[in-house]
Amino acid sequence: MLARFAAVALTAVFAMPATAADQVEKAPPSGAYKKVSDLVKLPEFLPGLGQLYVDPKTLPAGPFLAYDREGRLVSTVYMLPIEDLTNKDKRFDDLAAPGGKVDHVDVYFNAGHPGVEKPHAHVVLWHVPKVDETRVAGK
Numbered sequence: 001m002l003a004r005f006a007a008v009a010l011t012a013v014f015a016m017p018a019t020a021a022d023q024v025e026k027a028p029p030s031g032a033y034k035k036v037s038d039l040v041k042l043p044e045f046l047p048g049l050g051q052l053y054v055d056p057k058t059l060p061a062g063p064f065l066a067y068d069r070e071g072r073l074v075s076t077v078y079m080l081p082i083e084d085l086t087n088k089d090k091r092f093d094d095l096a097a098p099g100g101k102v103d104h105v106d107v108y109f110n111a112g113h114p115g116v117e118k119p120h121a122h123v124v125l126w127h128v129p130k131v132d133e134t135r136v137a138g139k
Contacts, residue, residue, distance in 0.1 A: 024098045027071035029053050036064065040115035047138035049124075050074055060116045063098060066124075068135035073099045075136075078123040079116045082109075099127040 023030040036052040037044040045051050050066040061084075064077040076097050084090040106124040110116075126133065 024065055025073050027051060027053065027065075027067040027073075029065050029073075029098075031055070032057065033065060036115060042114050045069065046136075048136060049077060050136035052077070060118070060120070061092065063096060065098060066136065070135075072135070074126065074128050074132065075099070076102075076125040076127070078125075079110070079120045080123060081116075082119045082121065085121060095123070095125075097125045097127070099125075101127060103127060103129050 024033075028035065032055040033053040034056055035044070036042055036054055039054070039056060042052075049064075050068050051071075053065045053067070054062055061080055062076075062078045064079065065073060066075040066077055068074050076099050078092070078095055080092060084092075102125045104126050106122070106126065108122050108124075109119070110122050111119050128135065
């Protein structure tokens with residue numbers, strides 16, 4: 001009886017849809033994510049970041065999913081407003097990495113751009129090794 005239950009459970013697990021990480025590995029990601037260049041006036045591919053997708057409900061912080069020119073996920077990006085980072089009552093807890101394992105993290109200032117106009121910090125959770133960051137470099 002226990003063996004039959006285990007077999008049914010394993011069958012159900014393998015029949016279930018892919019995990020969230022599997023659903024974002026290739027562009028376009030599933031779910032509520034939209035191409036950023038369709039939402040605001042930005043190029044389809046941003047050198048240094050790649051092609052970005054975001055769930056509009058999560059703006060301005062994100063997460064933004066960043067893909068290389070072949071549609072492979074390279075990083076998850078958060079754009080955290082400086083005014084929120086300096087507010088002692090504002091917290092950014094449990095920031096997710098939808099792409100799974102994070103190899104390394106970069107943090108840098110951005111003065112603002114379409115979609116996130118206020119000054120903010122880019123927090124880039126790289127899912128690829130440092131050497132593979134070139135996959136989102138300019139042409």
